[in-house]
Each structure stands twice: as C-alpha cells, then as structure tokens.
Amino acid sequence: MDGPQSAIVTGPAGEEIFCDEHGRVRIRFHWDRYCPGNEDSSCWVRVSQAWAGAGFGNLAIPRVGQEVIVDFLNGDPDQPIIMGRTYHQDNRPPGSLPGTKTQMTIRSKTYKGDGFNELTFEDATGNERVYLHAQQNMDTEVLNDRTTTVKHDHTETITNNQKITVGVGQTVNVGSKKEGGHDQTVTVANDQKTTIINNQITLIAEGDQETNLIKGNQEITIYEGSQTIKAKKTISVGSDEKIEFICGSGKLSMNSDGTITITGNLITIKGKEVDIN
Structure with a gap:
C-alpha cells in the first residue's frame, strides 16, 4: 500500500x-x-x-x-x-475556533455521557492561564514532599465539607490577619496547645461567649502583670461548693451552706452606713 x-x-x-x-x-x-x-x-x-x-x-x-x-x-x-x-x-475540536486559537486543550469525554475531564493552557498575552476540570472526583498522591507557591492571592471555595488529617504537626504563618466567614466548629480529638508570642485580642461584635468545661479543672496563671474584668451591668460568680478570694494572708471564703469567713491581719469596713445583723 x-x-x-x-x-x-x-x-x-x-x-x-x-x-x-x-x-x-x-x-x-x-x-x-x-x-x-x-x-x-x-x-x-x-x-x-x-x-x-x-x-x-x-x-x-x-x-x-x-x-x-x-x-x-x-x-x-x-x-x-x-x-x-x-x-x-x-x-469538531474543543473550544470555539478561531476564537480559542490561543488555547491548547486535552479534553476527554464521559463514557456514554456528556461530561468531560479537561486540562487547558491559555497562551493569550497577559491572560495566560492553566485550567483543570474534573467531572467527578480528583485524587492526588504525593509519596514524599509537596510544595506549592502562590505569588499573589489564593482563593479556595468548598461548597460542602472539608477534612484535613495531619499525622504529626501543622504550622500556619499568617503575616497580617486571618478571618472566618460564617459558623466555625473546631473539634480536637486529644490535646490542644496554643502558643502566642505577642498579644492576643478576641473581639465579639455581638452575641454571647460561653466556655463549658465538662470534667476537670481550669487554671489561669498570670506570671507578670494584672487581670481586669469589666462589665457594664452585672458580674456574677457562682459555685455549688465554695468560692474563695485569696490575696497574701487575707482570705474571703464562702461555703454553699451560707458560711462566710473573712480572715486577715486587719479587717476594715468603711461605708456611709454599715448594717450588721
């Protein structure tokens, strides 16, 4: 032939x-x-x-x-x-020629369907782009290290759930600020440790703040400096067993049975009117 x-x-x-x-x-x-x-x-x-x-x-x-x-x-x-x-x-070829003449495309077709997987390179001057489309799932496997560098902005949109599993450690460095969108739920299966080198500021614009410790103790230690608690209305401290305020050798103790004990070297009560029953 x-x-x-x-x-x-x-x-x-x-x-x-x-x-x-x-x-x-x-x-x-x-x-x-x-x-x-x-x-x-x-x-x-x-x-x-x-x-x-x-x-x-x-x-x-x-x-x-x-x-x-x-x-x-x-x-x-x-x-x-x-x-x-x-x-x-x-x-006919993918795209719409000659309008897409600056594109190089690898596009498949779903078997007995209308979907497709695609890898497209756009070579138009000033509009260069790489486009990757997965019709269903996309799996990536890296047997060793993976490095991704984005020179400008990075936007990632997940319309459903996201799950990230880190076997050893995770480090996140944010140069300026980190913002969240709507609701956020964080679940830690075991221990959590947070280290802040400089300042920490928590701002709740509107709504309540609540901390629930189901079982165990809570301890706050300030090694240098003071602690200030302010409220525009009421500050309420409650306990089913005992409340103690200790400063040096002075102590104020309140028990659940109504017993209040004040201990100190010198106790002074001042007021325009003082009623003791």
Whole structure:
C-alpha cells in the first residue's frame, strides 16, 4: 500500500469505546462500500501512542466514530497501524475556533455521557492561564514532599465539607490577619496547645461567649502583670461548693451552706452606713 489513508473507528451498535487487551481497534476505510461498519469491520489495528513502554506510557483509545490516519508497515496491507487522528465536520475540536486559537486543550469525554475531564493552557498575552476540570472526583498522591507557591492571592471555595488529617504537626504563618466567614466548629480529638508570642485580642461584635468545661479543672496563671474584668451591668460568680478570694494572708471564703469567713491581719469596713445583723 502506497501512503497513509483515512478511516473511521467502528464497533458494536451503541458502543463508544471498542478495543482489545492490546488497545487495538477496528476501522472502516471510506472506499470500502461493503464494510458492515461494526465490530467485524476489519482486523484488529494497532494504535500509535505518544509514549509506549512495558506497563507505562501514554494511552488514548480512539473512540467509535473518530477519524484516524492509517499507514501500513513496509507498505504491507496486512500490517495496518493508526498513526494519528484528525477532526472533521462532525467531530469538531474543543473550544470555539478561531476564537480559542490561543488555547491548547486535552479534553476527554464521559463514557456514554456528556461530561468531560479537561486540562487547558491559555497562551493569550497577559491572560495566560492553566485550567483543570474534573467531572467527578480528583485524587492526588504525593509519596514524599509537596510544595506549592502562590505569588499573589489564593482563593479556595468548598461548597460542602472539608477534612484535613495531619499525622504529626501543622504550622500556619499568617503575616497580617486571618478571618472566618460564617459558623466555625473546631473539634480536637486529644490535646490542644496554643502558643502566642505577642498579644492576643478576641473581639465579639455581638452575641454571647460561653466556655463549658465538662470534667476537670481550669487554671489561669498570670506570671507578670494584672487581670481586669469589666462589665457594664452585672458580674456574677457562682459555685455549688465554695468560692474563695485569696490575696497574701487575707482570705474571703464562702461555703454553699451560707458560711462566710473573712480572715486577715486587719479587717476594715468603711461605708456611709454599715448594717450588721
């Protein structure tokens, strides 16, 4: 056979991908008027790939209805091999040419569906971009380290849930500020330790603040400096057992049975009027 020829990939009725264990397909030449155009159209024809090795390389099976370019090894008609594929009037390229002429695209098609996976490179001057689309799930596996560098802003939107598991430690450095959107729930399965090198300011613009310690004790230690608690209305301190205020050798103790004990070297009570019953 002299020179390559064009052919159409064939397969059983209703099938979109038809191949054997070697990735070979069947074809119908345009000049073959008696070809049934099904799974018996020809012998199995090998397909040249961009890279082919023992268990590795590139694999893209020509699908039923695609136009392929067929050549013959040493001109032997019994050794056809598909050397390439081409678009035509019915099988048009992705995008909208010539408007998308600056794009290089790798787009697949969902098997018996309308979805697709896609990797697109936009090379328009000043608008360069890499676009990656996963029709369903996307899995990434890194066996060692992974480094991502973003020179400007980074935006990530998750419409449902997010789960992050860190086996050892996690360090987050924020140069200016960190803001949250709507509700936030943090669950720590074991211990949590927070170290702040400089200041900490908590601002609640509107609403309540509540801390619940289900079981165990709470201790606040200020090694240097003072603690100030202010309220515009009422400050209430309650205990089911005992409340103690201790300063040096002075002590005020209140028990749940109503006993109040004041201990000190000198106790002074001042007031315009003092009533003691």
